[in-house]
Structures are given as C-alpha cells and as structure tokens.
Amino acid sequence: MLLQIGYELLWDVPSPAPAIVKLYLHPSQLPRLKQPECVTVEPEIPIEEFIDEFGNRAGRLILPTGRVRLWNHAIVEDNNRPEPVNPNARQHAVEDLPLRTVPYLLSSRYCEVDLLSEIAWQLFGQTPPGWARVQAVCDWVHENVRFGYEYARPTKTAYDVYTERTGVCRDFMHLAVTFCRCLHIPARCAAGYLGDIGVPPCPLPMDFSAWFEVYLDDRWYAFDARHNIPRVGRILMARGRDAVDIAFATSFGLLNLVKFTVWIDKVIEDIAIG
Structure with missing residues (x-):
C-alpha cells in the first residue's frame, strides 16, 4: 500500500525569528519512501539540516518578516498491517x-x-x-x-x-x-x-x-x-523524552500560525510515482 503524506504551514512573522523545525520523516522511515520528501519554504530561504541527539532530522532557519509558507509532500510504502502486538513481552529489571x-x-x-x-x-x-x-x-x-x-x-x-x-x-x-x-x-x-x-x-x-x-x-x-x-499506516517523524524533543517547530521569536493542514491518504492507482 502506498500513502501520500504532507503538510502546509503558514505563519505570519512580525519580525525575523530563528527557528528549529522537525518536519521531516525520521531517518528510520527513509527506506519506505517511494517519492522523496520535498520540504519547501516560501519565500525561499536556506535551511541548515542536522540530526539531533535523539536521531531526529531537524532544520535550522531564520523566518523573515511577513507571511512564510512551509510545506512538504512524499509518498511512502506501508505493509498495510497493524503494529506488532506481543502479549508475552517481558519487562527487564x-x-x-x-x-x-x-x-x-x-x-x-x-x-x-x-x-x-x-x-x-x-x-x-x-x-x-x-x-x-x-x-x-x-x-x-x-x-x-x-x-x-x-x-x-x-x-x-x-x-x-x-x-x-x-x-x-x-x-x-x-x-x-x-x-x-x-x-x-x-x-x-x-x-x-x-x-x-x-x-x-x-x-x-x-x-x-x-x-x-x-x-x-x-x-x-x-x-x-x-x-x-x-x-x-503510522509514520514516524520524531522521538524523544517528551514534547520538548519532538516539537515540530520551536521559534526564538513570535510566530502567528495562520494555516495548518496535514494529510495522509492512500495513493490511487492512476497517480504516477516518479
């Protein structure tokens, strides 16, 4: 089964604000990709990508004054089976x-x-x-x-x-x-x-x-x-101790969220994968 995933975020930025975003798939998910991610920022600004201490992909950028749009799209393969259940799994001392x-x-x-x-x-x-x-x-x-x-x-x-x-x-x-x-x-x-x-x-x-x-x-x-x-169809983006470590966006300045859309849908047969 193929799933198309993505998001669109729109912020109103009163003044330039540095930010850390964790809006990528976790590296463990990359073998599942059938169409690569395409994280895009408008207006076009550089993103310095890195792997954090928990193994998450992250990006550092400076959001400029005005409207800033960030979006992503990818196609991921899923085995169409629920997550493993193991009632006999033991607890370690x-x-x-x-x-x-x-x-x-x-x-x-x-x-x-x-x-x-x-x-x-x-x-x-x-x-x-x-x-x-x-x-x-x-x-x-x-x-x-x-x-x-x-x-x-x-x-x-x-x-x-x-x-x-x-x-x-x-x-x-x-x-x-x-x-x-x-x-x-x-x-x-x-x-x-x-x-x-x-x-x-x-x-x-x-x-x-x-x-x-x-x-x-x-x-x-x-x-x-x-x-x-x-x-x-659960698709991992980030792991950590709590919400501090897996926050999708951490800003060092004021951001006003204007639009927030997320999607995950089955790919229909007539969508070309390239």
Missing part, C-alpha cells in the same frame, strides 16, 4: 536494561515521575509486569482522559492531565509515558502521521499524531493511549 534506555526512566519537562510514582504503583502495581502492565496503563488513560482540542495548552504536563482528565493526543502520550517510567519501564515519546486507515473516519481536521514507545523484551514497541488499538 532496571539493572539489566541497556544503558541507552535508562534516560527514558527519568523525569523530564512534561513527565513528572516524582509526582506520579505513588499514584502509578497504586493503580498498576498489581498488574503483571511487561506487556500487560503497559496495556493496563493505556486502558486507564484511554478510559479516564477526555479528548478535545479545546483542552490543549503548551504548558500542560502529565500531572496536569492526571488531575484535569482532559487533553489532546500529546497529553495522553505524556501521562502514559510517565506512568510507564514510574513502573520502571523505559518509555519515549513519538510523533508523526496517522491516517484513518482501516478505522471509521474521524470528523476532526487531520493533525499530526503523538504516541509512545516502550522497551520490552529487547526491543521498542509502539503504544497509543488515545486510540488504544494497533493501527495501520
């Missing part, structure tokens, strides 16, 4: 974890392990360790947090989500990630494209999606506390 996974046990800007540890053990301490425990976390967050764009705010943390019981997909992600870390399961945040493939269409406007990955049985597995079912 902390002392046996690979060192590279240990940072994903710790508190971060939006994931307050210290504030939620006692709560996490009260809620999930009796569940079997491993896959079942992560699934119990997803079930609880899915059932107890109400989704709505009106509940979004940039300063909202996992503890806020727990107390308010509302949020957008990144808030579901932050709370589930924090609970997993409290339970000594390495968990990292992820973001990218997720279309309505094999599920009823969502009536809300298309957006980028946030989910998370946990380290069990010597590998990382994807989980999604908002949707709480394995999905087809």
Whole structure:
C-alpha cells in the first residue's frame, strides 16, 4: 500500500525569528519512501539540516518578516498491517536494561515521575509486569482522559492531565509515558502521521499524531493511549523524552500560525510515482 503524506504551514512573522523545525520523516522511515520528501519554504530561504541527539532530522532557519509558507509532500510504502502486538513481552529489571534506555526512566519537562510514582504503583502495581502492565496503563488513560482540542495548552504536563482528565493526543502520550517510567519501564515519546486507515473516519481536521514507545523484551514497541488499538499506516517523524524533543517547530521569536493542514491518504492507482 502506498500513502501520500504532507503538510502546509503558514505563519505570519512580525519580525525575523530563528527557528528549529522537525518536519521531516525520521531517518528510520527513509527506506519506505517511494517519492522523496520535498520540504519547501516560501519565500525561499536556506535551511541548515542536522540530526539531533535523539536521531531526529531537524532544520535550522531564520523566518523573515511577513507571511512564510512551509510545506512538504512524499509518498511512502506501508505493509498495510497493524503494529506488532506481543502479549508475552517481558519487562527487564532496571539493572539489566541497556544503558541507552535508562534516560527514558527519568523525569523530564512534561513527565513528572516524582509526582506520579505513588499514584502509578497504586493503580498498576498489581498488574503483571511487561506487556500487560503497559496495556493496563493505556486502558486507564484511554478510559479516564477526555479528548478535545479545546483542552490543549503548551504548558500542560502529565500531572496536569492526571488531575484535569482532559487533553489532546500529546497529553495522553505524556501521562502514559510517565506512568510507564514510574513502573520502571523505559518509555519515549513519538510523533508523526496517522491516517484513518482501516478505522471509521474521524470528523476532526487531520493533525499530526503523538504516541509512545516502550522497551520490552529487547526491543521498542509502539503504544497509543488515545486510540488504544494497533493501527495501520503510522509514520514516524520524531522521538524523544517528551514534547520538548519532538516539537515540530520551536521559534526564538513570535510566530502567528495562520494555516495548518496535514494529510495522509492512500495513493490511487492512476497517480504516477516518479
């Protein structure tokens, strides 16, 4: 199955503003490309591309005064199968974890392990360790947090989500990630494209999606506390400790978002791939 993906962002920039954007596919996704990405800025300005400390592709640029349009388009191959499910995946003892996974046990800007540890053990301490425990976390967050764009705010943390019981997909992600870390399961945040493939269409406007990955049985597995079912066509853009590391745009100056459009659709047969 082929998927066409892309986005269009339009900003009103009052004065020149340096920015870091993570609006590329993650390097792990490049073998899936059937039509290369084409990240374009209008007016044409240089982008200094680099790989960040988490392995994400990123770009540094200076947005000029006025209207700035940034868009991208690519075609990606997908195996048309849901993400792997392994109910027997075991949980590692902390002392046996690979060192590279240990940072994903710790508190971060939006994931307050210290504030939620006692709560996490009260809620999930009796569940079997491993896959079942992560699934119990997803079930609880899915059932107890109400989704709505009106509940979004940039300063909202996992503890806020727990107390308010509302949020957008990144808030579901932050709370589930924090609970997993409290339970000594390495968990990292992820973001990218997720279309309505094999599920009823969502009536809300298309957006980028946030989910998370946990380290069990010597590998990382994807989980999604908002949707709480394995999905087809998830395409990774960025990974990190929390939303700070996977933000699609971080500006060092004022940006007013005028337009934000994201798409992911099946490619119909008469579209030429070149």
